[in-house]
Amino acid sequence: MCMVNEDRKKIFVGFLFAMLLAISMIVLHERSITRQSSRGFTLYALFNKIDGVTSGAEVRLGGLKVGKVVAQSFANEYQIKVEMALNKNYHLPVDSSVQIETDGLMGPKHIEIVPGADDEVLNDGDSFGYTQDVMILNDLLEKVVSYMRDKKGVTDEEESN
Numbered sequence: 697m698c699m700v701n702e703d704r705k706k707i708f709v710g711f712l713f714a715m716l717l718a719i720s721m722i723v724l725h726e727r728s729i730t731r732q733s734s735r736g737f738t739l740y741a742l743f744n745k746i747d748g749v750t751s752g753a754e755v756r757l758g759g760l761k762v763g764k765v766v767a768q769s770f771a772n773e774y775q776i777k778v779e780m781a782l783n784k785n786y787h788l789p790v791d792s793s794v795q796i797e798t799d800g801l802m803g804p805k806h807i808e809i810v811p812g813a814d815d816e817v818l819n820d821g822d823s824f825g826y827t828q829d830v831m832i833l834n835d836l837l838e839k840v841v842s843y844m845r846d847k848k849g850v851t852d853e854e855e856s857n
Contacts, residue, residue: 736763736784737820741794741807742775745829748805749796755780757809762786765807780807789814793826805830 746768755763763782771777782788791812798805818824 736782738766739780739782739788739818740821740823741778741780741827742771742823743778743796743827743829744775746776746778746796746805747830748798749778749807749830750805753804754806755782755794755809756806757786757788757811759808762809778807787817788812790816790818790822790825792818792824793828794824795828796830798830 749765749768751765751767753765754761755765763780765778766781767779769777769779788809789812791814793810793812794807795810796805797808
């Protein structure tokens with residue numbers, strides 16, 4: 697008779713432990729969901745060139761920070777996929793675009809969102825359809841010099857003489 701009571705105690709303790717474990721797992725899962733939804737959502741963009749954009753770089757809308765760059769990886773042989781975590785309060789049209797900009801002439805790079813006008817909005821995990829790569833100072837200077845040459849009608853051969 698004493699063995700039966702001990703077996704019942706062990707079964708009861710085991711059942712109680714299993715219930716506490718299940719309840720704690722449910723609570724942890726709910727907290728995780730709540731934390732994710734309060735953080736916001738993730739959007740992606742493909743760029744050809746992201747020089748100077750690093751993890752942690754700001755994502756801005758109208759000049760105000762609305763998120764940050766979380767990660768960068770190769771999407772394919774030639775393009776870089778940028779993952780951005782945005783605050784949950786923003787509803788961006790699906791035709792919105794992103795471009796890489798610089799604070800001032802030589803400041804840090806950030807991603808600027810240019811909102812579109814579509815009624816449909818981007819959801820968690822979506823990608824921007826339109827992107828503009830970073831403009832590097834050397835590239836810009838070369839374009840200005842090339843423009844000035846074209847304006848004057850000077851060819852490369854004439855300039856070297």
